[in-house]
Amino acid sequence: MSTLGMALAILGAALAACLAGAGSAVGVGLAGQAAAGVVTEDPNKFSKVLVLQLLPGTQGIYGLLVAFICLSNIGIIGGAPAEMSLVKGAMYLAACLPMAIAGYVSACYQGRASVASIGLVAKKPDQFGKSMIFPAMVETYAILALLVSILAIMGVGNASF
Amino acid sequence: MAVLQMQRISLCALKKDRKAILETLQRRGVVEISDVALEENDNFFQKSDTVQAKQGFDRNVTLANQALDVLDTYAPVKTSMLSMFEGRTPVTVQQFQDRVQKREHALAQASKLTSLSKKLAEAKAEIVKRRTQLDALEPWMQLDVSLRFTGTKKTAAFIGSFPEMLSSEEIYSRIAQHAPDADISVDCISTSTEQVCVFIVTHICNAQAVENALRASGFVRPASPPKEPPAQRKQVLEQYISQAQAEITSIEKEIVSMADAREELRFLIDDMAMRSEKYEMIGHLAQSRRAFILSGYIPKRYSAALEEELSRNFDVAISFSDPSEEDDAPVLLKNSPFAEPVEGVLASYSLPGKGEIDPTSIMCIFYYVFFGMMLSDFAYGAIIFLGTLFVLTKFKNMEQGLRSSMKMFCFCGFSTMFWGILFGSYFGNVVDQVAQTFFGVTLPAGGHVINPVWFEPLNNPMKMLTFCLFLGLIHLFTGQAINGYLCLKQKRFKDFLANSVFIYMLVGGAILFGLSTEMVCSILGVMQNGAPLLSASVGSIFGWVALIGAVGIICTAGSAKNPLAAAGLGAYALYNNVTGYLSDLLSYSRLLALGLATGVIGTVINQMGAMGGPNVIGAVLFIVVFLFGHLANLGINALGAYVHTNRLQYVEFFGKFYEGGGRPFEPFAAHTKYYKFKED
Incomplete structure (x- = not known):
């Protein structure tokens, strides 16, 4: 029994929420600057550029999701914290890392793709459908990381160490 | 179609x-x-x-x-x-x-309105101008002569300001430095931190000396001084302002009239x-x-x-x-009421090009299903469904484009309700949360007030993932089938073999072969009584089928005269197909990820709301958190579901068969903004 194991598991959850959230903040912030510029020229494009601005925001939510699943699995949320070995805690930490790292990087770059797509919509508003796809391509990798993190956390939860 | x-x-x-x-x-x-x-x-x-x-x-x-x-x-x-x-x-x-x-009258009215608005702008500018003048006059209000006053027969007067805060002693001493012989009298009219306004009188014979002294000590005369003394001038300015205000009121009245x-x-x-x-x-x-x-x-x-x-x-x-081959005929789609709303999704990708079919009626089924799975919450679905249904029934006269979008979200909302019931999600876990927090119901671990009809994805993510990939496979194979149909229609039989038959053999065979191995079955969670789903002998048959498909693709997919070059191209096509199918299939895992995101975040919101405990304040807190939290969750997840459903159609599905490039039909019509013609 080790309290360090619990600390590592919480560190994992915190990293997932922090890094993915920070990436989303960067991405949404970048896109927001571009979107505001477009709206000064043409306020009618507000709803379109808002959608594009929000696209890099999902990583933060995925990070929250992973953190939540992790925290509820180890009993910090909605239950008594169970005893945990050092190895198991480290496994939780490792399970959270895909979401933390891929979430951060993909959100930053998705923000850049969103900026470019906002520029596209500013010039050709009728191409809105296509412009959404470019940022959504980047998000694929965040989704894959989310999947791996969820499956890994579930797996670690069932493992006995 | x-x-x-x-x-x-x-x-x-x-x-x-x-x-x-x-x-x-x-x-x-x-x-x-x-x-x-x-x-x-x-x-x-x-x-x-x-x-x-x-x-x-x-x-x-x-x-x-x-x-x-x-x-x-x-x-x-x-x-x-x-x-x-x-x-x-x-x-x-x-x-x-x-x-x-x-129309002449209407044009006259339009010109009159625009000229009125111009006058209005002028009057507003006048007020701003006069106000600025008033502000400039403010420090001089105590002066009872005009700012242009320069003196009498025997005296010379200097009216102006020093751009710093000075006392009258300091002013006396500054002037005395430069004009020690002159007798002067300094009246400070007003003093502020930025400037001091003064009225200086001296005998006419000292005028030149004092003026030089003043210039050397930073004295400034007021810019464009008015004729009247400040107090009178103020009245005049105020009168101008009130005149302009009256004009504004009368113009505004006229505009309103x-x-x-x-x-x-x-x-x-x-x-x-x-x-x-x-x-x-x-x-x-x-x-x-x-x-x-x-x-x-x-x-x-x-x-x-x-x-x-x-x-x-x-x-x-x-x-x-009939249009000839060279004609660039425009494209207009016509679909059943169920499929028609999704036409807009297709159009925003690209309309069907020459020789292509309209995939809307096939796509719409997947569209509604995928959207519902990604949002997968009964209550969210009900909100979208009822909201759009209300708008659709209340506003019969809605424009076509908007009506289509509303119908699309209506169907999507219905699908979301359906999946919500299957997966047991109602505003996340609000029913359980309220029952536990406010009504003291104790639920066993993993128990629910309303049990999911099928299963709970969060408790069994592998099962959900398998199901998502299975749906994805159907989606991809449907796209491949359309490709095959088009090849047959255009009599490109070799392409039909390469693009359809062999790909089905390769992918289908490989998957069924996988289902006969213990590894794949245990990952996907489809073991039956501890053994793989298919027996090894059946599996080996499918393994051979996949191999034939692979060889077939190598032989048929490349089109070059040199057989070796053709085989090389074919091998490249095989590699593309294998990696392509793998990544395309995995892409459908977003159905699971987005579906989980909606439910889990909804649950988090409910838990946060319930932190106040089972009392009145707790209930109020719960309602506030519930309303804002779920509104935000619905918004962001509906957006995500919409974007990613589109993506699955555009990238994975259309990638298998669709190119587009058709030109939309743009008829000569009454493109009006306010009125439309009804048939007499």
């Missing part, structure tokens, strides 16, 4: 009927007019230049729009949030004609926009002295009715013909 068949239409008629014929075509809105190709040096037919006339109409539209803006600013009409759904007002042709008879012109202006805008389009079309016609020729495209289903109507009323010669 229908791209409407287009026909070329050629029409020849007398010039005296030109206006009436064009107006008929514009009201029907079923013909796209294209440029009639004229031979060079055609002595008989010519085109008229209508650019100037069109610009004239466009200018009027701009003027009337400005006038409407003025009216909307000063005499706004109260509109509800829902008014955006109302659509254009239907009028009969006769009503429209009656109203636009008075013209509020009735709004309707007239709207008719004017629509009328001018229609005429502008009509004149643009006239520029496309070939015209002789007494006749004209029109050419364009018409969907075949409308051609008979149009021919009948035109030949009944006018002397015309109409002929229809």
Whole structure:
């Protein structure tokens, strides 16, 4: 029994929420600057550029999701914290890392793709459908990381160490 | 599945009927007019230049729009949030004609409104100007002579300011430094941290010396001093301001009194926009002295009715013909009410190109299913479903595009409700949370008040993932099947083998072979009684099938004369297909990820809301957190579901068979903003 194991598991959850959230903040912030510029020229494009601005925001939510699943699995949320070995805690930490790292990087770059797509919509508003796809391509990798993190956390939860 | 068949239409008629014929075509809105190709040096037919006339109409539209803006600013009409759904007002042709008879009057009204708004701006600028002057005068208010006062016969007066805070002693000593012999009297009119305003008197004989001294010590005369003493001047300025204010009030009143012109202006805008389009079309016609020729495209289903109507009323010669291979015929889609709403999704990718089919009716099923799975919450689905249903039933007159989107989300909402029930999600876990927190119900671990009809994805993510990938496989294979169908239709049998038969064998065989191995089955969680789903012998058969498919692709997919080069290209195609299918399939895991995200975040919101405990404050907190939290969650997840459903169609599904590139059908029609014609 080790309290360090619990600390590592919480560190994992915190990293997932922090890094993915920070990436989303960067991405949404970048896109927001571009979107505001477009709206000064043409306020009618507000709803379109808002959608594009929000696209890099999902990583933060995925990070929250992973953190939540992790925290509820180890009993910090909605239950008594169970005893945990050092190895198991480290496994939780490792399970959270895909979401933390891929979430951060993909959100930053998705923000850049969103900026470019906002520029596209500013010039050709009728191409809105296509412009959404470019940022959504980047998000694929965040989704894959989310999947791996969820499956890994579930797996670690069932493992006995 | 229908791209409407287009026909070329050629029409020849007398010039005296030109206006009436064009107006008929514009009201029907079923013909796209294209440029009639004229031979060079055609002595008989010519085109008229209508650019100037069109610009004239466009200018009027701009003027009337400005006038409407003025009216909307000063005499706004109260509109509800829902008014955006109302659509254009239907009028009969006769009503429209009656109203636009008075277009001169409407134009005059528009000019009057714009000139009034110009006057208003001037009056407002006047007030700002006078206020600035008042501010500049403020420090001088205690002075009872004019700022231009320079002295009497025997005295010289200097009125001005020092740009710093000085006491009168300091001023005396500064002047004394430069003009020690002069007797002066300094009155400080006002003092602030930025400047001190002074009135200095001296004997006339010292005037020059004092002036030099003042200049050396930073004294500044006021810019453009008024004739009257400050107090009087203030009154004058205030009078100017109140005059300007009165003018503003009277102009605003006048603008408000013209509020009735709004309707007239709207008719004017629509009328001018229609005429502008009509004149643009006239520029496309070939015209002789007494006749004209029109050419364009018409969907075949409308051609008979149009021919009948035109030949009944006018002397015309109409002929229809099927477009030739070189013609760039426009594309118009027609689908069942269930599939039609998704046409917009297809159009925003690209309309079907030559020889392609309209995939809307197949795509729509996947569209609704995927959207529902990604949002997968009964309550969210119900909100979307009921909201759009309300709008659809309340506003029968809604414009076509908006109506389609509403219908699409209505179907999507229904699908979301369906999946929500299957996966047992109602605002996340709100039922359990409320029952536990406020009604003291104790649930066993993993128990629910309302159990999911099928299973709970969070507790069994592998099962959900397997299901998602299975749906993805169906989606991809459907796309592949359409590809095969197109190959057969165009008699490209080799491509049919390479793009359909062998790919089915390869992918299908490989997957079924996988299901006979313990590794794949245990990952996917489809073991039966501890053994793989398929026995090893069956599996090996499918393994061979996959191998045949792979070899087949290598042999058929490459098209080069040199057999080795062809095989190389084929091997490359095989590699592309294998990696492509792998990544495409994995892409469907977003169905699981987004579905989980909605449910888990909803649960987090409920837990946060319940932190206040089972008391009144706790209940209030719960309601507040519940409302805002779920609104935000619904918004962001509906957006995610929409974007990623589109992506699955555009990238994974269309990637298998669809290229697009069709040109949308843009008929000559009444593209109005406020009124539309109803059939008499």
